[in-house]
Amino acid sequence: MSSMIVFLVLYTILIVFDLIPVFKKKDKKALWFSVPVYLITLTVNIMTSFGVDMMSPNKIISQIISSIFH
Amino acid sequence: MNPKITEKQIQATIIMFWLGSLVVIGIDPQSKQDSWVASLLAGIMILPLLFLYIRLTSLYPGKNLFEILIQIFGRVFGRILIFIYVFFSIHLGGIILKVFSTFVHILNMPETPEPAILFFIILLSVWTVKSGPENIGRMSKYTFPIIVVSVAATFMAGAKDMDIGNLKPIMNTDLKTLLGSAFSLCVLPLGEAFLCLSFFSSLDPQAKPYRFFFKALIWTLAIVIVVNLRNILILGFPSATMFYFPSYETVGIISIGDFFSRAEVLIGINLMLAGFIKVAVCLYSSSLGLAKLLDAADQKFYVVPCALLMVTLAGILYENTVEWVEWIPVYEIYAIPFQIIFPIIILIGAEIKARIHPETKNPPAANKEAGGS
Numbered sequence: 001m002s003s004m005i006v007f008l009v010l011y012t013i014l015i016v017f018d019l020i021p022v023f024k025k026k027d028k029k030a031l032w033f034s035v036p037v038y039l040i041t042l043t044v045n046i047m048t049s050f051g052v053d054m055m056s057p058n059k060i061i062s063q064i065i066s067s068i069f070h
Numbered sequence: 071m072n073p074k075i076t077e078k079q080i081q082a083t084i085i086m087f088w089l090g091s092l093v094v095i096g097i098d099p100q101s102k103q104d105s106w107v108a109s110l111l112a113g114i115m116i117l118p119l120l121f122l123y124i125r126l127t128s129l130y131p132g133k134n135l136f137e138i139l140i141q142i143f144g145r146v147f148g149r150i151l152i153f154i155y156v157f158f159s160i161h162l163g164g165i166i167l168k169v170f171s172t173f174v175h176i177l178n179m180p181e182t183p184e185p186a187i188l189f190f191i192i193l194l195s196v197w198t199v200k201s202g203p204e205n206i207g208r209m210s211k212y213t214f215p216i217i218v219v220s221v222a223a224t225f226m227a228g229a230k231d232m233d234i235g236n237l238k239p240i241m242n243t244d245l246k247t248l249l250g251s252a253f254s255l256c257v258l259p260l261g262e263a264f265l266c267l268s269f270f271s272s273l274d275p276q277a278k279p280y281r282f283f284f285k286a287l288i289w290t291l292a293i294v295i296v297v298n299l300r301n302i303l304i305l306g307f308p309s310a311t312m313f314y315f316p317s318y319e320t321v322g323i324i325s326i327g328d329f330f331s332r333a334e335v336l337i338g339i340n341l342m343l344a345g346f347i348k349v350a351v352c353l354y355s356s357s358l359g360l361a362k363l364l365d366a367a368d369q370k371f372y373v374v375p376c377a378l379l380m381v382t383l384a385g386i387l388y389e390n391t392v393e394w395v396e397w398i399p400v401y402e403i404y405a406i407p408f409q410i411i412f413p414i415i416i417l418i419g420a421e422i423k424a425r426i427h428p429e430t431k432n433p434p435a436a437n438k439e440a441g442g443s
Binding site: 002003006007009010013014018019022025027029030033034037038040041044045048049054055056057058061062065069 | 393
């Protein structure tokens with residue numbers, strides 16, 4: 001729960017000081033990239049703060065490397 | 071006129087970037103008390119890669135890594151390589167963030183949730199990177215002496231606790247093991263300096279790459295060897311390999327009378343300073359690469375998305391410290407393409423391009439805005 005609050009505060013700060021200025025500048029390319037990244041990362045962070053087990057990229061890389069070398 | 075990164079600043083940035091990982095890595099259990107010899111060998115092993123960086127920058131002066139990639143391989147293959155390096159920068163940034171939040175969480179703030187620690191590191195990194203690459207250079211220049219002074223002070227203060235017998239038997243490790251340890255050190259972190267080429271479009275034209283790369287290497291090796299010797303002389307082997315953060319434990323032992331103790335806070339400061347610079351370099355490199363990948367005019371709009379990806383990655387990379395330690399040997403293989411294979415391919419491409427189209431050699435630096443400088 002405390003982790004979720006931390007993430008909400010972090011995203012609020014970043015939205016106010018980063019995303020809203022991008023909206024105001026009407027930089028469509030940056031918006032098309034930023035908004036999905038904000039949404040996806042916020043979802044993943046909230047899920048991990050609730051204890052949902054996410055697949056670590058390191059585990060995927062380890063599996064790929066061990067499949068190549070063994 | 072855009073502010074430029076001076077030679078001293080880029081030198082300090084490379085040193086801090088290297089120390090960002092080296093101050094965390096403990097003594098290699100394979101090379102035991104000879105780990106300082108492995109550090110020296112790593113310094114020799116990294117030389118061909120440093121020559122590669124220097125040659126690449128001499129072929130494309132005033133260009134950053136991503137501009138060089140587009141120039142050599144064109145828009146399609148160049149962008150594929152840019153994507154690969156953006157991914158590597160974000161992943162490396164996530165790893166470093168996780169290591170430093172784990173450090174603070176385990177040793178200093180066990181009750182504080184790790185996201186809260188990440189929160190402060192990443193906000194500061196975002197602010198620094200958005201202020202421009204020259205700001206990272208300036209911060210490195212002013213924080214580097216703090217590390218030098220604290221390493222020297224803890225070495226001298228720890229002299230009374232040192233046992234020279236801990237270094238014996240000297241050179242008892244076989245050459246194959248020593249070379250293996252040296253290679254590990256080359257990959258983690260010396261070879262990661264390839265990402266520092268992102269700063270080269272903001273570099274003062276007077277700066278000489280061979281001079282700052284070699285000075286940075288000498289300073290880094292000197293610091294690492296002093297730290298290694300201090301840890302081995304005070305803790306001895308195998309005690310020094312039993313801790314995740316041996317420098318912290320070593321300096322915790324040091325005290326002068328009743329008035330100078332608990333100096334391990336200095337190690338915490340060192341770790342945070344070097345780690346913060348390393349995260350900032352990864353963040354700058356990834357946002358610059360992303361802006362180039364998307365043909366965007368301003369790199370600053372991509373700093374926060376990259377930072378969010380790093381924070382999210384840091385949250386899911388490892389569940390515990392044991393997983394982190396187990397990941398290090400995997401990383402040594404995983405990083406080889408990014409640090410050795412692709413840079414060699416890039417240099418070969420640059421040499422061929424320079425020979426086929428001599429007019430593209432030393433082209434004037436263009437599109438500085440997209441370069442984020």
